[in-house]
Amino acid sequence: MEKVKIEIEMQFQAIEELSAEERELVDAAIQATRNSYAKYSHFHVGAALRLDDGSIVIGANQENAAFPSGLCAERAAIFAAQSQSPEKAITMLAIAAKNSNGLMADPISPCGACRQVMLEMEDRYQRSMEVLLYGTKGIYRVRSVKDLLPLIFVDSNMH
Numbered sequence: 001m002e003k004v005k006i007e008i009e010m011q012f013q014a015i016e017e018l019s020a021e022e023r024e025l026v027d028a029a030i031q032a033t034r035n036s037y038a039k040y041s042h043f044h045v046g047a048a049l050r051l052d053d054g055s056i057v058i059g060a061n062q063e064n065a066a067f068p069s070g071l072c073a074e075r076a077a078i079f080a081a082q083s084q085s086p087e088k089a090i091t092m093l094a095i096a097a098k099n100s101n102g103l104m105a106d107p108i109s110p111c112g113a114c115r116q117v118m119l120e121m122e123d124r125y126q127r128s129m130e131v132l133l134y135g136t137k138g139i140y141r142v143r144s145v146k147d148l149l150p151l152i153f154v155d156s157n158m159h
Contacts, residue, residue: 013141015134026096028048031048032058034046039063040067044099046073062076074114091130095109103135104135107140119146129144131145
């Protein structure tokens, strides 16, 4: 048996270190938490993505009493963008969350289903999607979704 070591690389930075464009995207994700419907978990997640034309699309988590019927903020934003502008690649995605105590201090990361959908967007457009995971203590910057989901499963795996 051979051991395989998988490493990812990301940066941790203060919000003040973001460019104006990146800060705009993070602020949009924070604002999107207000659109969340989280009646059951009281965990409000907002996502904002930037398309390759510079436009921003937001999403917010939507819960339902029949739990599988809800949708995460990341997929809400991605599916909205794909429905409105399928020819435009997603270049960056920012995610923020809050609970009853306010914005989360530590950055949160996307669930497995969202990671797979995000990866599919990288594969579809053959370009990396940078991810900014916001927390009041700082931001994790991930250069590619492949760093969040290193053992990828995409269309080419099925051929």
